[in-house]
Amino acid sequence: CxxxxxxxxxxxxxxxxxxxxxxxxxxxxxxxxxxxAGVPTLIEAIEHAIAGNGLPARDSSxxxxxxxxxxxxxxxxxxxxxxxxxxxxxxxxxxxxxxxALLDPTRDNLRDRFSGTFYYVDAVCHAADRSRDPAMIxxxxxxxxxxxxxxxxxxxxxxxxxxxxxxAMLELGIARALARCGSPGGFQVLIxxxxxxxxxxxxxxxxxxxxxxxxxxxxxxSAWAAxxxxxxxxxxxxxxxxxxxx
Numbered sequence: 447c448x449x450x451x452x453x454x455x456x457x458x459x460x461x462x463x464x465x466x467x468x469x470x471x472x473x474x475x476x477x478x479x480x481x482x483a484g485v486p487t488l489i490e491a492i493e494h495a496i497a498g499n500g501l502p503a504r505d506s507s508x509x510x511x512x513x514x515x516x517x518x519x520x521x522x523x524x525x526x527x528x529x530x531x532x533x534x535x536x537x538x539x540x541x542x543x544x545x546x547a548l549l550d551p552t553r554d555n556l557r558d559r560f561s562g563t564f565y566y567v568d569a570v571c572h573a574a575d576r577s578r579d580p581a582m583i584x585x586x587x588x589x590x591x592x593x594x595x596x597x598x599x600x601x602x603x604x605x606x607x608x609x610x611x612x613x614a615m616l617e618l619g620i621a622r623a624l625a626r627c628g629s630p631g632g633f634q635v636l637i638x639x640x641x642x643x644x645x646x647x648x649x650x651x652x653x654x655x656x657x658x659x660x661x662x663x664x665x666x667x668s669a670w671a672a673x674x675x676x677x678x679x680x681x682x683x684x685x686x687x688x689x690x691x692x
Contacts, residue, residue, distance in 0.1 A: 447478045458483045470526070477529040485537060488530045492541050495523045501548050503560045513557060513609060514564030521562040524569060531573030539581055542570055546585040553594045556616070557609055567595065567616055574623035586624045587631070595620060599638050614639075614647055622654050633658075633674050640667045 447453065454476070461472040461484055470491050473484025495502055504521040511519035527545065530538055545566055555563040567589060574582035590596050598614035605611065618639060624632025636658075639651035648665060655670060656662050663669035 447475050451479070454479050454481050457481070461487070474526070474529040477532040480533065482533045482535055485530065485533055485535045488526055489538060489541055492523065492526050492530065493544075495526070496541075496544050496548060499548075500550075501545065501562060501566055503558075503562055511559050513559060514612065515568065515615075516559070517565075519559065520565045521560075524562050524565040527566065527569035528572055531569055531576055534573075534577035534579065536579070536581075538573070539579075542573055542582065542585055546570055546588055549589070551589070551592050551594050553613070556594055556613060564612070564616065568619060571616075571619040571623040575626050578626050578628070580627050580629075583624060583627050583629045586620055586627070586629070590617070590620050590624070590631075590635075599642050600644060601641055602643060604643070611644055611647065614642070614644070615650075618647065618650055618654070621651075622658075625654075625658050630674070634671075637667050637670045637674070640665045640670065 457472055457475050457479065458481060461469060461476060464472055469487055473487035473491075476482075476484035477488065502521050502523050504519060506522075508519045527541075530541065549563065549566055549570075551563050551567055555561050556567070557564075570582075570585060570589065574586055594613060595617055598610070598617045600610075600614070617635065621632045621635035621639075625636060626632070633655070636651045636655050640648055640655075642648045642651070652665050659673075661673065663673055
């Protein structure tokens with residue numbers, strides 16, 4: 447993967463003749479390299495994993511796994527989903543619809559070190575970020591309708607429970623993805639976070655708004671709201687094409 451584009455033909459040939467776990471790993475490598483050649487392989491593995499009535503939890507034994515997000519302690523399915531999200535493809539939409547339908551992001555499930563719920567929510571947002579596909583908007587709104595993933599802005603005091611900030615991170619992720627897909631509701635949530643007392647979250651919302659719009663109104667929520675009301679129809683949004691770290 448570190449070889450970049452020149453590795454794509456080699457990995458594609460290897461993938462075409464591979465089978466079993468090797469084929470799946472090569473499909474993930476192709477996703478990192480930006481090739482869609484492995485998308486059907488990833489979809490097949492994911493569809494098999496989500497054929498039941500719930501999303502699989504982590505079944506590997508990992509010492510000292512922290513509370514989510516601990517990206518080294520995710521269920522295998524979460525890694526496959528993040529790989530699939532790297533390669534925007536309309537063939538993947540049924541997968542994201544199914545994952546969203548199976549999600550039960552209660553506060554306890556988000557906090558659980560084994561369930562993978564936190565990562566599954568984040569994976570849907572990641573896929574929407576990368577694709578800028580309006581078809582993802584209903585799925586993101588469905589996520590945002592859950593009590594644990596909405597209205598997480600804190601405008602006063604402080605929070606002794608660190609995980610509340612992590613829930614807010616997920617809401618910011620949903621808002622960014624909604625905005626990236628063209629939903630005004632995503633911008634409204636990002637603007638609301640400009641007034642959050644947690645400086646890192648307010649700063650993240652500010653940087654996302656700048657990245658999405660190409661303008662900067664500082665952390666003045668009223669100025670952002672006025673600017674969005676005036677110029678939203680003329681905004682040209684771009685998908686997240688930031689390089690994948692390898």
